[in-house]
Amino acid sequence: GENVEQHPSTLSVQEGDSAVIKCTYSDSASNYFPWYKQELGKRPQLIIDIRSNVGEKKDQRIAVTLNKTAKHFSLHITETQPEDSAVYFCAAQGHTGNQFYFGTGTSLTVIP
Amino acid sequence: GAVVSQHPSWVICKSGTSVKIECRSLDFQATTMFWYRQFPKQSLMLMATSNEGSKATYEQGVEKDKFLINHASLTLSTLTVTSAHPEDSSFYICSADPGQGYEQYFGPGTRLTVT
Numbered sequence: 001g002e003n004v005e006q007h008p009s010t011l012s013v014q015e016g017d018s019a020v021i022k023c024t025y026s027d028s029a030s031n032y033f034p035w036y037k038q039e040l041g042k043r044p045q046l047i048i049d050i051r052s053n054v055g056e057k058k059d060q061r062i063a064v065t066l067n068k069t070a071k072h073f074s075l076h077i078t079e080t081q082p083e084d085s086a087v088y089f090c091a092a093q094g095h096t097g098n099q100f101y102f103g104t105g106t107s108l109t110v111i112p
Numbered sequence: 113g114a115v116v117s118q119h120p121s122w123v124i125c126k127s128g129t130s131v132k133i134e135c136r137s138l139d140f141q142a143t144t145m146f147w148y149r150q151f152p153k154q155s156l157m158l159m160a161t162s163n164e165g166s167k168a169t170y171e172q173g174v175e176k177d178k179f180l181i182n183h184a185s186l187t188l189s190t191l192t193v194t195s196a197h198p199e200d201s202s203f204y205i206c207s208a209d210p211g212q213g214y215e216q217y218f219g220p221g222t223r224l225t226v227t
Contacts, residue, residue, distance in 0.1 A: 001158070001171060032214040043205060043218040044156065051214065089155060097169065098209055099146055100216065102156045 002027045002092050006103030013080050014111050021106045023090035024072040032093035033073050034100070035064060037086045044089060048075070080110045115139055116208045118219035125196055125226055132192045133222045135206030141186035142208035146216065147179075150203040162189045196226040 003026040013019050025033075031052035036044035050057045050064045050073065057064050061080075066073040077084055090103040115138040125131050135145055143164050148156040160181050161169040168181035180192040189208075193200055203223055207216040 034215070041203070041221070041223070043220045046215065049214065093214060097161050098144060098214075098216070099158055099161050100156075100207070101158060102148075104155045 001099075002030055002094050002101035004090060004092050004101050004103040006090050006106060008106060009104065010107045010109075012109045012111060015080060015082060017080055019075075019077045019080055019084070019108055019110075021075045021088055021090070021108075022072060023074070023092075023103045024070075025092040025101075026071070027092065027095065028068075028071060029095035030092040031095065033064070033066060034091050034093075035062075035075050036089045036091065036102075038089060038105075039086050047088075077108075080108075082110050082112050084108060085110045114210065114217045116206065116217045116219040118204075118206060118222050120222060121220060122223040123225070125224070127197055127226055128195055130192055130194045131196055131224060132190055133204055133206075133224075135189045135191070135208070135219050137187045137208040137210070137217070140208070140210045140217075142189075143186060143211050144209040145183060145189040146207045146209070147181060147189075147191050148205045148207070150205060150221075152203075156205060159191075193224065196224070198226045200224065201226045 006023045034049035038044045063076040088106045091100040117136045119134045145162040147159045159174045162183040164183045170176045183189040205221040206219045
């Protein structure tokens with residue numbers, strides 16, 4: 001199956017600063033890359049996604065970039081707020097059965 | 113729209129017993145559902161892909177005889193943890209694929225504690 005690596009595992013930023021989380025994947029045939037925010041004990045919530053035919057996508061303070069050649073994609077959060085504090089997971093969709101393979105997660109803390 | 117439920121939300125069982133977890137798509141049909149396991153402070157690990165009307169496909173290292181999956185209808189998949197042991201204690205999450213694109217919809221999860 002797909003192998004997804006995610007860095008950093010923990011990230012602390014001051015309120016208002018930007019946060020960047022990076023992921024790499026192994027299967028060049030993967031073509032869909034969602035990002036999820038998960039609060040403790042709850043389901044993952046989709047915050048943004050990108051398909052392989054697009055290099056960048058932005059939604060207000062959140063953006064995702066994809067480099068298919070290098071097989072890596074990144075999440076960018078600008079003007080961070082304390083409510084952005086959570087665990088963030090990247091994922092890559094397998095090309096054979098639409099299954100998701102998740103990265104190891106990044107615990108983001110935004111310091112007021 | 114696109115709501116997925118799980119039942120129960122939490123369960124405590126004794127070692128050696130079996131536990132069934134249900135995953136339902138409430139307002140759409142899902143030919144494919146996925147089961148994940150998440151240990152504390154860890155990632156979601158894909159266990160198996162559940163297809164309606166056919167046998168589930170298990171990821172490498174997941175015991176199919178221990179984690180029985182049944183996808184009997186387009187809105188229901190069940191995961192049965194057989195002969196549960198304390199190391200099976202985890203957060204089990206399902207997701208449902210409506211087959212309309214790329215996005216999947218996650219259930220709220222089931223917290224299993226085996227004593």
